[in-house]
Amino acid sequence: MGQIRNVLDLMRRGENLRFEDVMILDQSVFLGVADIHDRHRDMRLDVDNMSYEELLALEERIGNVSTGLSEEAILNRLKRQKYSSTPGAQSEAEPCCICQEEYNDGENLGTLECGHNFHADCIKQWLCKNLCPICKTTGLTK
Known part of the structure; x- marks a missing residue:
C-alpha cells in the first residue's frame, strides 16, 4: 500500500x-x-450491451443524419457524358463498379471530381454518401 x-x-x-x-x-x-472523475458517466451509452429493441429505440430517438448530397445538387454538379466505345481499342473499359454491368454505346455516364466514371443512375444513388466508391475521396464538392 x-x-x-x-x-x-x-x-x-x-x-x-x-x-x-x-x-x-x-x-x-x-x-x-x-x-470518480468521470462527470459524464451517466450520459454514456453502452451500445455493445444493448438489446436489438433498445438499439431500434435509440435509432428512433437519434434520427437519420445524411452526409450526402440532395438530388438537386447531384443534378447540378455531376458531369455527364455519353459512353462511346472506340473500334479496335486494345483495352476494354472496366464495368461500372456499382452495378458491375458493362457500358453500352450511348449510355449516360457520370464523372466524379476524382475522374472516375459510372453509370449516371448508379452514381446518383451512391452519392447519398458523397464518396467515390473506388478511391473514397469526396464525390462532388458542396
Whole structure:
C-alpha cells in the first residue's frame, strides 16, 4: 500500500512516472480512481450491451443524419457524358463498379471530381454518401 501511495503522490505532483511505477498500480484501483472523475458517466451509452429493441429505440430517438448530397445538387454538379466505345481499342473499359454491368454505346455516364466514371443512375444513388466508391475521396464538392 505504501508503494501505491508513493506513486499517487508522484502523480499529484505532476512528476513523470516510470513504467515500474505504473505497474505498481492495481488496475482496479486505477480504474476506480478514474471513474470518480468521470462527470459524464451517466450520459454514456453502452451500445455493445444493448438489446436489438433498445438499439431500434435509440435509432428512433437519434434520427437519420445524411452526409450526402440532395438530388438537386447531384443534378447540378455531376458531369455527364455519353459512353462511346472506340473500334479496335486494345483495352476494354472496366464495368461500372456499382452495378458491375458493362457500358453500352450511348449510355449516360457520370464523372466524379476524382475522374472516375459510372453509370449516371448508379452514381446518383451512391452519392447519398458523397464518396467515390473506388478511391473514397469526396464525390462532388458542396
